[in-house]
Ligand SMILES: Nc1ncnc2c1ncn2[C@@H]1O[C@H](COP(=O)(O)OP(=O)(O)OP(=O)(O)O)[C@@H](O)[C@H]1O
């Protein structure tokens with residue numbers, strides 16, 4: 244009973260993975276070729292029987308005849324074996340490469356809110372550990388699982404035809420084998436899933452301690468983190484041992500059982516030959532083929548157990564692929580008379596959190612206008628920018644870009660319309676040039692340099708060890724906050740989209756760098772509609788309008804001077820944040 248439940252779940256798991264594997268024609272060829280090989284083996288056994296019987300009666304011409312046929316069969320067998328290996332290799336390579344691609348592409352389309360529900364390391368573990376287990380499965384196990392039962396049936400047919408009594412002896416040993424195997428193999432799938440999860444925990448900890456290196460050192464967390472890591476590893480190890488033990492005992496038991504049935508068969512078979520119930524050739528053929536019946540039967544349990552483990556990993560991949568994706572299809576507005584950007588009574592809160600991050604936010608930005616958003620830390624400024632490029636969706640209200648609700652835009656076109664310089668821009672571990680080219684992959688070298696010059700990044704890039712070819716990953720943390728932001732700005736300048744969203748880094752640039760970036764920005768912003776989360780006074784003063792955000796509400800709106808004169812929230816903020824830099828204010 245329990246066995247039935249398990250095997251049906253294996254079929255279900257394979258059925259889940261099946262549609263994800265491309266090029267199954269090759270796999271089917273592999274299975275057919277394998278069956279062909281079994282056919283050859285049976286035929287060879289038959290030849291041995293004929294040869295042996297011919298030898299016993301001393302018929303020389305028959306022996307020569309059968310030997311010639313055997314040579315042809317062996318040649319055929321070898322070529323088929325070669326073709327099968329080639330097809331199996333090609334299938335495994337292709338299917339796992341494409342699966343990897345599919346999963347990565349899928350993840351990029353999962354909504355941020357959905358994506359954020361799990362730790363980053365969990366995804367990494369799925370893309371590495373789990374995928375390589377699936378690769379293992381596809382390479383070594385899948386074909387065998389389909390082929391072995393069929394091979395056993397073929398061998399069984401010939402054996403029954405040769406001697407049903409002997410076959411009975413071999414077959415009777417089998418249920419015993421299966422019972423033992425399912426008793427020992429049952430928990431293997433569960434244990435493996437547990438092991439994968441524990442490994443994921445351990446790798447999450449490694450990731451945390453490398454990424455959080457600065458904090459970990461500054462707060463003396465070394466002891467604490469390594470204790471946690473050791474604990475996680477110990478648990479994974481215990482799990483691993485339990486698995487190894489089960490595998491070993493299963494292997495030993497199946498081996499013993501096969502051995503016993505082999506000797507039994509030879510003993511009884513020999514007696515049959517002596518009594519004249521069968522010829523010596525028939526016994527030789529039978530023994531030769533026995534391997535093709537007991538082989539699959541004794542290996543199948545171990546194979547199923549390892550399949551269970553691999554399929555547990557496969558399930559985690561299938562889960563990933565079942566995460567819902569963003570809707571990408573939509574429209575592009577044709578009418579350009581409406582406001583470039585408009586928020587209409589927008590409400591927003593992050594998934595799983597009660598409090599509203601944005602509440603009833605309404606404002607409009609005309610084409611070509613520059614609007615600054617200011618507000619205390621945590622007031623929702625970055626969140627507001629995220630909603631525009633549809634990284635998250637408003638709970639209520641509407642956001643319009645060029646008069647069309649962002650929800651109705653074609654996602655790709657909407658994102659093509661927007662350049663973003665984030666507060667803490669991520670730089671990929673590639674060369675500086677490639678990082679900037681991500682703004683517009685088709686751009687020429689001259690355009691890249693021009694963008695970097697405009698962002699005042701060219702000079703410091705040239706001072707890097709290999710200039711534009713310097714690997715950002717190798718630089719590690721050696722770029723300053725301001726340098727990173729200028730690279731991000733160059734990327735946005737290169738993209739040259741009509742709507743610029745700028746999230747100024749809170750860390751202050753030095754006065755000179757600030758002036759340079761400011762100048763670059765001003766030139767760039769002139770032709771574009773810009774929404775800038777501003778922390779620098781110079782940005783705010785240069786904006787056409789200022790919107791003041793407090794706890795997710797728009798509390799004031801106006802020009803810098805107008806708002807100062809009003810003496811409200813903005814004036815307050817100004818007094819606290821910028822009024823100590825009196826000279827800088829006067830200079831403007
Ligand atoms: N991904 C997220 N998931 C859940 N809550 C978030 C997320 N990002 C931000 N928040 C919360 O939303 C609120 C607003 O955050 P937001 O980043 O928009 O503030 P901000 O105005 O940009 O602040 P700062 O000036 O410090 O950058 C904060 O309370 C923050 O804790």
Ligand SMILES: [Mg+2]
Pocket residue numbers: 624625626666746
């Ligand atoms: Mg922010």
